[in-house]
Amino acid sequence: MKHVRLERYLCDATRGLPPKKRVAVMRELRGNLEQHVLDRMVAGMAQARALEEILDDFGAPKLVSRGMWGVHMKPRWTKAIVGVGLVTALSLPMLVAASSVAVLPRTSLDTYSWIGLDSVFRTLNWTDANLSLEGRNLKITKSSSKLYLTTYTKLEFADSSIKNKLGERYVQADTLIQMLSNYRDSAVTFDQSINTKFRINNQTLDFSNLGFEVDFRNAISVEVSRYLFDYVKQFLSNKEIANFSTIEPGSGYQHYVKGNAEPNHPYLAIWTGLEQWDRKDVNSKKATIRFGVLQSDVNGDFKFETAYREVHFTPNWASLNRMKNNEILLVKMTGCINPDWKKSLQEGRGLIDPSSVLKIPVSIGHKTL
Amino acid sequence: MDSNLLKGNLDLILLGVLEGGEMYGLELTKAVNVRTDGGLKVAIGSLYPALHRLEAAGFVVAQERTPPRGGTVVRYYQLTDEGEQALRAKREGYRSFDTLMQNFLGPQEETR
Numbered sequence: 086m087k088h089v090r091l092e093r094y095l096c097d098a099t100r101g102l103p104p105k106k107r108v109a110v111m112r113e114l115r116g117n118l119e120q121h122v123l124d125r126m127v128a129g130m131a132q133a134r135a136l137e138e139i140l141d142d143f144g145a146p147k148l149v150s151r152g153m154w155g156v157h158m159k160p161r162w163t164k165a166i167v168g169v170g171l172v173t174a175l176s177l178p179m180l181v182a183a184s185s186v187a188v189l190p191r192t193s194l195d196t197y198s199w200i201g202l203d204s205v206f207r208t209l210n211w212t213d214a215n216l217s218l219e220g221r222n223l224k225i226t227k228s229s230s231k232l233y234l235t236t237y238t239k240l241e242f243a244d245s246s247i248k249n250k251l252g253e254r255y256v257q258a259d260t261l262i263q264m265l266s267n268y269r270d271s272a273v274t275f276d277q278s279i280n281t282k283f284r285i286n287n288q289t290l291d292f293s294n295l296g297f298e299v300d301f302r303n304a305i306s307v308e309v310s311r312y313l314f315d316y317v318k319q320f321l322s323n324k325e326i327a328n329f330s331t332i333e334p335g336s337g338y339q340h341y342v343k344g345n346a347e348p349n350h351p352y353l354a355i356w357t358g359l360e361q362w363d364r365k366d367v368n369s370k371k372a373t374i375r376f377g378v379l380q381s382d383v384n385g386d387f388k389f390e391t392a393y394r395e396v397h398f399t400p401n402w403a404s405l406n407r408m409k410n411n412e413i414l415l416v417k418m419t420g421c422i423n424p425d426w427k428k429s430l431q432e433g434r435g436l437i438d439p440s441s442v443l444k445i446p447v448s449i450g451h452k453t454l
Numbered sequence: 455m456d457s458n459l460l461k462g463n464l465d466l467i468l469l470g471v472l473e474g475g476e477m478y479g480l481e482l483t484k485a486v487n488v489r490t491d492g493g494l495k496v497a498i499g500s501l502y503p504a505l506h507r508l509e510a511a512g513f514v515v516a517q518e519r520t521p522p523r524g525g526t527v528v529r530y531y532q533l534t535d536e537g538e539q540a541l542r543a544k545r546e547g548y549r550s551f552d553t554l555m556q557n558f559l560g561p562q563e564e565t566r
Contacts, residue, residue: 156510
Protein backbone atom coordinates (compact mmCIF):
# COMPACT_ATOMS: atom_id res chain seq x y z
CA MET A 86 0.00 0.00 0.00
CA LYS A 87 1.68 3.20 -1.17
CA HIS A 88 0.23 6.52 -0.21
CA VAL A 89 1.92 9.87 0.16
CA ARG A 90 0.46 10.68 3.56
CA LEU A 91 1.08 7.16 4.82
CA GLU A 92 4.71 7.24 3.72
CA ARG A 93 5.16 10.61 5.34
CA TYR A 94 3.57 9.38 8.54
CA LEU A 95 5.87 6.34 8.66
CA CYS A 96 8.84 8.48 7.88
CA ASP A 97 8.05 11.02 10.59
CA ALA A 98 7.02 8.43 13.17
CA THR A 99 10.39 6.71 12.93
CA ARG A 100 12.60 9.73 12.62
CA GLY A 101 15.74 9.61 14.69
CA LEU A 102 15.98 5.84 14.92
CA PRO A 103 18.99 3.97 13.56
CA PRO A 104 18.39 2.67 10.02
CA LYS A 105 17.76 -0.97 10.82
CA LYS A 106 15.49 -0.22 13.75
CA ARG A 107 13.74 2.40 11.69
CA VAL A 108 12.93 -0.04 8.94
CA ALA A 109 11.65 -2.57 11.48
CA VAL A 110 9.39 -0.04 13.20
CA MET A 111 8.14 1.22 9.86
CA ARG A 112 7.26 -2.31 8.88
CA GLU A 113 5.39 -2.87 12.12
CA LEU A 114 3.44 0.36 11.85
CA ARG A 115 2.66 -0.27 8.20
CA GLY A 116 1.41 -3.77 8.96
CA ASN A 117 -0.89 -2.51 11.68
CA LEU A 118 -2.12 0.38 9.60
CA GLU A 119 -3.00 -2.02 6.83
CA GLN A 120 -4.94 -4.20 9.22
CA HIS A 121 -6.83 -1.15 10.47
CA VAL A 122 -7.65 -0.28 6.89
CA LEU A 123 -8.81 -3.81 6.17
CA ASP A 124 -11.14 -3.64 9.16
CA ARG A 125 -12.82 -0.59 7.75
CA MET A 126 -12.90 -1.90 4.22
CA VAL A 127 -14.68 -5.00 5.47
CA ALA A 128 -17.21 -2.62 7.00
CA GLY A 129 -17.75 -1.12 3.55
CA MET A 130 -15.49 1.89 3.56
CA ALA A 131 -13.36 2.79 0.55
CA GLN A 132 -9.67 2.16 1.00
CA ALA A 133 -8.56 5.75 0.52
CA ARG A 134 -11.06 7.08 3.01
CA ALA A 135 -10.26 4.33 5.47
CA LEU A 136 -6.59 5.18 5.34
CA GLU A 137 -7.23 8.87 5.84
CA GLU A 138 -9.38 8.14 8.88
CA ILE A 139 -6.85 5.76 10.36
CA LEU A 140 -4.08 8.28 9.98
CA ASP A 141 -6.26 10.85 11.68
CA ASP A 142 -6.83 8.39 14.52
CA PHE A 143 -3.17 7.61 14.81
CA GLY A 144 -2.51 11.22 15.64
CA ALA A 145 0.75 13.10 15.42
CA PRO A 146 3.62 10.90 14.25
CA LYS A 147 6.01 12.62 16.57
CA LEU A 148 4.23 11.01 19.51
CA VAL A 149 5.41 7.67 18.21
CA SER A 150 8.87 8.89 17.26
CA ARG A 151 9.34 10.52 20.64
CA GLY A 152 8.27 7.35 22.43
CA MET A 153 10.44 5.14 20.25
CA TRP A 154 13.38 7.44 20.70
CA GLY A 155 12.91 7.16 24.45
CA VAL A 156 12.99 3.38 24.23
CA HIS A 157 15.72 2.82 21.67
CA MET A 158 17.94 5.86 21.68
CA LYS A 159 17.74 7.53 25.06
CA PRO A 160 19.64 4.78 26.87
CA ARG A 161 22.48 5.12 24.36
CA TRP A 162 22.57 8.86 24.67
CA THR A 163 22.40 8.68 28.43
CA LYS A 164 25.38 6.35 28.41
CA ALA A 165 27.23 8.62 26.02
CA ILE A 166 26.46 11.73 28.03
CA VAL A 167 27.49 10.07 31.26
CA GLY A 168 30.66 8.91 29.53
CA VAL A 169 31.41 12.34 28.10
CA GLY A 170 30.62 13.94 31.45
CA LEU A 171 32.98 11.58 33.18
CA VAL A 172 35.75 12.15 30.70
CA THR A 173 35.20 15.90 30.84
CA ALA A 174 35.26 15.92 34.61
CA LEU A 175 38.47 13.94 34.64
CA SER A 176 40.14 16.01 31.96
CA LEU A 177 38.92 19.44 33.03
CA PRO A 178 41.98 20.27 35.13
CA MET A 179 44.21 19.42 32.20
CA LEU A 180 42.13 21.50 29.82
CA VAL A 181 42.21 24.47 32.12
CA ALA A 182 45.94 24.11 32.51
CA ALA A 183 46.42 24.02 28.78
CA SER A 184 44.01 26.94 28.22
CA SER A 185 42.70 25.30 25.09
CA VAL A 186 39.49 23.83 23.81
CA ALA A 187 39.44 20.33 22.44
CA VAL A 188 38.56 20.30 18.77
CA LEU A 189 38.26 17.67 16.12
CA PRO A 190 41.57 16.96 14.44
CA ARG A 191 40.65 18.80 11.26
CA THR A 192 44.13 18.80 9.92
CA SER A 193 43.85 15.08 9.42
CA LEU A 194 40.82 15.47 7.19
CA ASP A 195 40.91 15.71 3.47
CA THR A 196 38.22 17.97 2.10
CA TYR A 197 36.63 16.77 -1.09
CA SER A 198 34.23 19.44 -2.01
CA TRP A 199 31.61 21.87 -0.98
CA ILE A 200 28.12 21.47 -2.24
CA GLY A 201 25.62 24.26 -2.34
CA LEU A 202 22.02 23.34 -1.76
CA ASP A 203 18.94 25.39 -2.15
CA SER A 204 15.77 24.97 -0.17
CA VAL A 205 14.45 22.19 -2.35
CA PHE A 206 17.75 20.43 -2.43
CA ARG A 207 18.66 21.41 -5.93
CA THR A 208 22.30 22.06 -6.45
CA LEU A 209 23.12 25.71 -6.42
CA ASN A 210 26.73 25.17 -7.18
CA TRP A 211 29.75 23.32 -6.04
CA THR A 212 33.27 24.33 -5.43
CA ASP A 213 36.60 23.10 -4.26
CA ALA A 214 37.67 22.89 -0.70
CA ASN A 215 39.19 26.31 -0.45
CA LEU A 216 36.21 28.23 -1.67
CA SER A 217 33.06 28.82 0.26
CA LEU A 218 29.55 29.43 -0.83
CA GLU A 219 26.74 31.56 0.31
CA GLY A 220 23.80 29.74 1.73
CA ARG A 221 23.76 26.17 2.81
CA ASN A 222 26.60 23.85 2.14
CA LEU A 223 27.33 20.25 2.62
CA LYS A 224 30.94 19.53 3.21
CA ILE A 225 32.35 16.14 2.44
CA THR A 226 35.60 15.21 4.05
CA LYS A 227 37.36 12.00 4.67
CA SER A 228 39.98 10.76 7.02
CA SER A 229 41.59 7.38 6.76
CA SER A 230 38.67 5.63 8.37
CA LYS A 231 35.74 8.00 8.44
CA LEU A 232 33.56 9.80 5.98
CA TYR A 233 32.35 13.12 7.26
CA LEU A 234 29.23 14.85 6.04
CA THR A 235 29.03 18.27 7.55
CA THR A 236 26.46 20.95 7.07
CA TYR A 237 27.62 24.51 7.10
CA THR A 238 26.22 27.84 6.34
CA LYS A 239 28.06 30.93 5.45
CA LEU A 240 26.82 34.00 7.24
CA GLU A 241 27.68 37.36 5.88
CA PHE A 242 28.59 40.21 8.18
CA ALA A 243 29.51 43.78 7.43
CA ASP A 244 33.17 43.28 7.89
CA SER A 245 33.71 39.58 7.56
CA SER A 246 32.24 36.34 6.53
CA ILE A 247 32.21 33.36 8.79
CA LYS A 248 31.57 29.78 8.04
CA ASN A 249 29.78 28.23 10.90
CA LYS A 250 29.57 24.59 11.51
CA LEU A 251 26.02 23.49 12.08
CA GLY A 252 26.30 19.84 12.67
CA GLU A 253 28.39 16.93 11.78
CA ARG A 254 27.83 13.28 11.43
CA TYR A 255 30.53 10.85 10.82
CA VAL A 256 30.55 7.16 10.52
CA GLN A 257 33.20 4.56 10.46
CA ALA A 258 33.92 3.55 6.90
CA ASP A 259 33.20 -0.03 7.79
CA THR A 260 29.87 0.95 9.28
CA LEU A 261 28.91 2.92 6.22
CA ILE A 262 29.87 0.07 3.97
CA GLN A 263 27.80 -2.25 6.08
CA MET A 264 24.88 0.16 5.85
CA LEU A 265 25.22 0.41 2.12
CA SER A 266 25.51 -3.31 1.67
CA ASN A 267 22.16 -3.57 3.41
CA TYR A 268 20.48 -1.17 1.02
CA ARG A 269 17.80 -3.59 0.14
CA ASP A 270 16.49 -3.66 3.63
CA SER A 271 17.63 -0.38 5.02
CA ALA A 272 16.74 3.21 4.72
CA VAL A 273 20.10 4.82 4.37
CA THR A 274 20.07 8.34 5.53
CA PHE A 275 22.35 11.13 4.54
CA ASP A 276 20.69 13.49 6.87
CA GLN A 277 22.24 16.14 9.02
CA SER A 278 19.56 16.20 11.63
CA ILE A 279 21.62 16.76 14.71
CA ASN A 280 22.63 20.11 16.05
CA THR A 281 20.71 21.83 13.34
CA LYS A 282 19.59 24.61 15.61
CA PHE A 283 22.39 27.08 15.74
CA ARG A 284 22.56 30.22 17.77
CA ILE A 285 24.51 33.26 16.79
CA ASN A 286 24.17 36.87 17.88
CA ASN A 287 21.13 35.90 19.93
CA GLN A 288 19.37 34.66 16.85
CA THR A 289 18.37 31.05 16.59
CA LEU A 290 18.69 29.64 13.14
CA ASP A 291 16.98 26.41 12.28
CA PHE A 292 18.59 24.40 9.55
CA SER A 293 16.70 21.24 10.16
CA ASN A 294 15.76 21.09 6.52
CA LEU A 295 19.29 20.55 5.46
CA GLY A 296 20.27 17.20 4.14
CA PHE A 297 18.16 14.61 2.51
CA GLU A 298 17.04 11.10 2.96
CA VAL A 299 16.66 8.47 0.37
CA ASP A 300 14.78 5.35 1.16
CA PHE A 301 16.21 2.59 -0.93
CA ARG A 302 14.28 -0.24 0.59
CA ASN A 303 12.14 -0.86 -2.41
CA ALA A 304 13.96 1.10 -5.01
CA ILE A 305 17.08 -0.84 -5.51
CA SER A 306 17.97 -4.32 -6.51
CA VAL A 307 20.69 -6.38 -4.97
CA GLU A 308 22.74 -5.97 -8.10
CA VAL A 309 22.44 -2.23 -8.03
CA SER A 310 23.09 -2.23 -4.35
CA ARG A 311 26.43 -3.86 -5.01
CA TYR A 312 27.06 -1.41 -7.82
CA LEU A 313 26.48 1.58 -5.62
CA PHE A 314 28.28 -0.01 -2.78
CA ASP A 315 31.34 -0.46 -4.95
CA TYR A 316 31.36 3.17 -5.91
CA VAL A 317 31.18 4.34 -2.39
CA LYS A 318 33.77 1.85 -1.36
CA GLN A 319 36.06 3.26 -4.03
CA PHE A 320 35.29 6.72 -2.82
CA LEU A 321 36.14 5.79 0.69
CA SER A 322 39.27 3.92 -0.05
CA ASN A 323 40.40 6.08 -2.97
CA LYS A 324 41.48 3.04 -4.85
CA GLU A 325 41.81 2.52 -8.54
CA ILE A 326 38.79 2.51 -10.74
CA ALA A 327 38.77 -0.70 -12.67
CA ASN A 328 35.62 -0.71 -14.72
CA PHE A 329 36.21 2.01 -17.28
CA SER A 330 37.86 1.57 -20.66
CA THR A 331 37.70 4.82 -22.66
CA ILE A 332 38.64 8.34 -21.86
CA GLU A 333 36.68 11.17 -23.34
CA PRO A 334 37.47 14.82 -22.88
CA GLY A 335 35.00 16.81 -20.89
CA SER A 336 34.08 20.14 -22.32
CA GLY A 337 30.34 20.25 -22.61
CA TYR A 338 28.04 22.17 -20.40
CA GLN A 339 24.74 20.63 -21.16
CA HIS A 340 24.07 16.95 -21.26
CA TYR A 341 20.93 15.07 -21.86
CA VAL A 342 19.98 11.57 -21.10
CA LYS A 343 17.09 10.08 -22.95
CA GLY A 344 15.53 7.83 -20.46
CA ASN A 345 12.43 5.96 -19.69
CA ALA A 346 12.12 7.47 -16.28
CA GLU A 347 8.90 8.42 -14.63
CA PRO A 348 8.15 11.97 -15.76
CA ASN A 349 8.64 14.77 -13.27
CA HIS A 350 10.11 12.62 -10.60
CA PRO A 351 13.20 12.98 -8.43
CA TYR A 352 16.02 10.53 -8.99
CA LEU A 353 19.21 10.04 -7.11
CA ALA A 354 21.97 10.34 -9.66
CA ILE A 355 25.42 8.86 -9.29
CA TRP A 356 27.69 9.67 -12.15
CA THR A 357 31.22 8.50 -12.61
CA GLY A 358 33.62 9.59 -15.25
CA LEU A 359 36.32 12.04 -16.14
CA GLU A 360 36.26 15.75 -16.26
CA GLN A 361 38.70 18.02 -18.02
CA TRP A 362 39.20 20.86 -15.62
CA ASP A 363 41.26 23.14 -17.73
CA ARG A 364 39.69 23.36 -21.15
CA LYS A 365 43.01 24.27 -22.72
CA ASP A 366 44.77 21.35 -21.14
CA VAL A 367 43.60 17.95 -22.30
CA ASN A 368 45.63 16.33 -19.60
CA SER A 369 43.79 18.10 -16.84
CA LYS A 370 41.37 15.32 -16.30
CA LYS A 371 40.12 14.20 -12.97
CA ALA A 372 38.17 11.18 -12.15
CA THR A 373 34.89 12.21 -10.65
CA ILE A 374 31.98 10.79 -8.87
CA ARG A 375 28.96 12.99 -8.94
CA PHE A 376 25.83 12.46 -7.06
CA GLY A 377 22.73 14.39 -6.42
CA VAL A 378 19.08 14.69 -7.09
CA LEU A 379 17.84 15.11 -10.61
CA GLN A 380 14.33 15.77 -11.67
CA SER A 381 13.12 14.06 -14.80
CA ASP A 382 11.24 16.21 -17.27
CA VAL A 383 7.78 15.67 -18.69
CA ASN A 384 9.16 13.17 -21.20
CA GLY A 385 11.02 11.14 -18.63
CA ASP A 386 14.36 12.51 -19.81
CA PHE A 387 17.08 14.22 -17.83
CA LYS A 388 18.91 17.37 -18.63
CA PHE A 389 22.19 18.09 -16.94
CA GLU A 390 23.52 21.53 -16.52
CA THR A 391 24.83 22.12 -13.09
CA ALA A 392 22.22 19.97 -11.49
CA TYR A 393 24.54 17.52 -9.91
CA ARG A 394 26.80 17.34 -6.96
CA GLU A 395 30.41 16.48 -7.46
CA VAL A 396 32.84 14.67 -5.35
CA HIS A 397 36.40 14.70 -6.54
CA PHE A 398 39.28 12.65 -5.56
CA THR A 399 42.79 12.98 -6.71
CA PRO A 400 43.16 10.54 -9.53
CA ASN A 401 45.64 7.82 -9.68
CA TRP A 402 46.97 8.55 -13.18
CA ALA A 403 47.69 4.96 -13.91
CA SER A 404 44.12 4.11 -13.13
CA LEU A 405 42.72 6.91 -15.30
CA ASN A 406 44.08 5.22 -18.38
CA ARG A 407 42.02 2.21 -17.56
CA MET A 408 38.78 4.08 -17.34
CA LYS A 409 36.33 2.90 -19.95
CA ASN A 410 32.84 4.26 -19.84
CA ASN A 411 31.22 7.11 -18.16
CA GLU A 412 28.08 5.99 -16.54
CA ILE A 413 25.29 7.42 -14.63
CA LEU A 414 23.18 5.52 -12.22
CA LEU A 415 19.73 6.91 -11.66
CA VAL A 416 17.79 5.59 -8.76
CA LYS A 417 14.21 6.50 -8.36
CA MET A 418 13.71 8.16 -5.01
CA THR A 419 11.00 6.83 -2.79
CA GLY A 420 9.89 7.06 0.76
CA CYS A 421 11.60 9.40 3.11
CA ILE A 422 12.02 12.47 1.06
CA ASN A 423 11.79 15.49 3.26
CA PRO A 424 8.18 16.66 2.93
CA ASP A 425 9.27 20.21 2.27
CA TRP A 426 11.27 19.17 -0.72
CA LYS A 427 8.74 16.64 -1.70
CA LYS A 428 6.22 19.41 -1.90
CA SER A 429 8.30 21.01 -4.58
CA LEU A 430 9.39 17.83 -6.21
CA GLN A 431 6.48 15.53 -6.25
CA GLU A 432 3.64 16.58 -4.01
CA GLY A 433 0.49 14.96 -5.09
CA ARG A 434 2.15 12.16 -6.95
CA GLY A 435 1.77 8.63 -5.79
CA LEU A 436 4.81 6.95 -4.41
CA ILE A 437 6.39 4.93 -6.89
CA ASP A 438 6.91 1.57 -8.17
CA PRO A 439 10.17 0.26 -6.88
CA SER A 440 11.49 -1.26 -10.02
CA SER A 441 13.24 1.47 -11.82
CA VAL A 442 16.87 1.89 -11.57
CA LEU A 443 18.32 3.23 -14.77
CA LYS A 444 21.91 2.59 -15.57
CA ILE A 445 22.71 4.74 -18.55
CA PRO A 446 26.08 5.02 -20.27
CA VAL A 447 26.85 8.65 -20.94
CA SER A 448 29.60 10.43 -22.72
CA ILE A 449 31.07 13.55 -21.30
CA GLY A 450 31.75 16.25 -23.80
CA HIS A 451 28.83 15.89 -26.14
CA LYS A 452 25.91 18.16 -26.08
CA THR A 453 23.30 15.59 -26.81
CA LEU A 454 23.65 12.03 -25.75
CA MET B 455 -10.72 9.91 32.21
CA ASP B 456 -7.40 11.45 33.09
CA SER B 457 -4.98 10.21 30.43
CA ASN B 458 -2.20 10.10 33.02
CA LEU B 459 -4.08 7.34 34.83
CA LEU B 460 -4.06 5.28 31.67
CA LYS B 461 -0.46 6.09 30.92
CA GLY B 462 0.63 5.17 34.42
CA ASN B 463 -0.97 1.76 34.14
CA LEU B 464 -0.35 1.02 30.50
CA ASP B 465 2.18 -1.73 31.19
CA LEU B 466 -0.30 -3.47 33.48
CA ILE B 467 -3.01 -3.18 30.85
CA LEU B 468 -0.88 -4.51 28.01
CA LEU B 469 0.63 -7.34 30.02
CA GLY B 470 -2.85 -8.21 31.30
CA VAL B 471 -4.22 -8.45 27.79
CA LEU B 472 -1.26 -10.50 26.56
CA GLU B 473 -1.87 -12.95 29.39
CA GLY B 474 -4.64 -14.30 27.17
CA GLY B 475 -2.27 -15.10 24.32
CA GLU B 476 -0.09 -13.47 21.71
CA MET B 477 -1.39 -10.45 19.84
CA TYR B 478 -0.21 -7.70 17.57
CA GLY B 479 -0.82 -3.99 18.02
CA LEU B 480 -4.24 -3.68 16.46
CA GLU B 481 -5.54 -6.76 18.25
CA LEU B 482 -4.27 -5.37 21.54
CA THR B 483 -6.09 -2.09 21.11
CA LYS B 484 -9.26 -3.95 20.19
CA ALA B 485 -8.93 -6.25 23.20
CA VAL B 486 -8.51 -3.32 25.58
CA ASN B 487 -11.50 -1.66 24.01
CA VAL B 488 -13.66 -4.77 24.34
CA ARG B 489 -12.61 -5.57 27.90
CA THR B 490 -13.38 -2.07 29.10
CA ASP B 491 -16.54 -1.74 27.07
CA GLY B 492 -15.01 1.12 25.15
CA GLY B 493 -13.95 2.88 28.33
CA LEU B 494 -10.25 2.78 27.57
CA LYS B 495 -8.64 3.59 24.29
CA VAL B 496 -4.92 3.12 23.98
CA ALA B 497 -3.36 5.82 21.84
CA ILE B 498 -1.10 4.66 19.06
CA GLY B 499 1.53 7.14 20.16
CA SER B 500 1.76 5.28 23.46
CA LEU B 501 1.07 1.72 22.34
CA TYR B 502 4.04 0.89 20.15
CA PRO B 503 6.69 2.58 22.30
CA ALA B 504 5.20 0.77 25.31
CA LEU B 505 5.37 -2.58 23.54
CA HIS B 506 8.96 -1.96 22.56
CA ARG B 507 9.78 -0.92 26.11
CA LEU B 508 8.23 -4.13 27.46
CA GLU B 509 10.22 -6.09 24.92
CA ALA B 510 13.44 -4.34 25.90
CA ALA B 511 12.67 -5.18 29.53
CA GLY B 512 12.26 -8.84 28.61
CA PHE B 513 8.58 -8.94 29.60
CA VAL B 514 7.44 -9.81 26.11
CA VAL B 515 8.99 -11.33 23.04
CA ALA B 516 7.98 -10.41 19.52
CA GLN B 517 7.78 -12.39 16.35
CA GLU B 518 7.05 -11.04 12.89
CA ARG B 519 4.33 -12.87 11.06
CA THR B 520 1.71 -12.26 8.42
CA PRO B 521 -1.77 -12.07 9.98
CA PRO B 522 -4.22 -14.79 8.95
CA ARG B 523 -6.08 -12.50 6.58
CA GLY B 524 -2.89 -11.38 4.83
CA GLY B 525 -1.17 -8.07 4.40
CA THR B 526 2.22 -6.86 5.52
CA VAL B 527 3.84 -8.69 8.40
CA VAL B 528 3.04 -7.49 11.89
CA ARG B 529 4.77 -8.14 15.18
CA TYR B 530 3.05 -10.57 17.48
CA TYR B 531 3.88 -9.99 21.14
CA GLN B 532 3.88 -12.80 23.66
CA LEU B 533 4.27 -12.73 27.41
CA THR B 534 7.49 -14.21 28.82
CA ASP B 535 7.97 -15.79 32.24
CA GLU B 536 9.50 -12.53 33.42
CA GLY B 537 6.49 -10.75 31.98
CA GLU B 538 4.14 -12.96 33.97
CA GLN B 539 6.08 -12.19 37.14
CA ALA B 540 6.01 -8.50 36.34
CA LEU B 541 2.28 -8.70 35.71
CA ARG B 542 1.69 -10.32 39.10
CA ALA B 543 3.80 -7.66 40.80
CA LYS B 544 2.03 -4.85 38.98
CA ARG B 545 -1.37 -6.24 39.88
CA GLU B 546 -0.39 -6.56 43.50
CA GLY B 547 1.00 -3.05 43.50
CA TYR B 548 -2.12 -1.66 41.89
CA ARG B 549 -4.44 -3.45 44.35
CA SER B 550 -2.50 -2.12 47.33
CA PHE B 551 -2.61 1.36 45.86
CA ASP B 552 -6.31 1.04 45.10
CA THR B 553 -7.03 -0.08 48.65
CA LEU B 554 -5.27 2.97 49.99
CA MET B 555 -7.02 5.24 47.51
CA GLN B 556 -10.42 4.04 48.72
CA ASN B 557 -9.79 6.13 51.84
CA PHE B 558 -9.94 9.26 49.76
CA LEU B 559 -12.80 8.49 47.43
CA GLY B 560 -15.80 9.09 49.67
CA PRO B 561 -19.29 7.83 48.86
CA GLN B 562 -20.16 7.36 45.22
CA GLU B 563 -22.63 9.91 43.90
CA GLU B 564 -25.82 8.47 42.50
CA THR B 565 -26.75 9.46 39.00
CA ARG B 566 -30.31 10.45 38.39
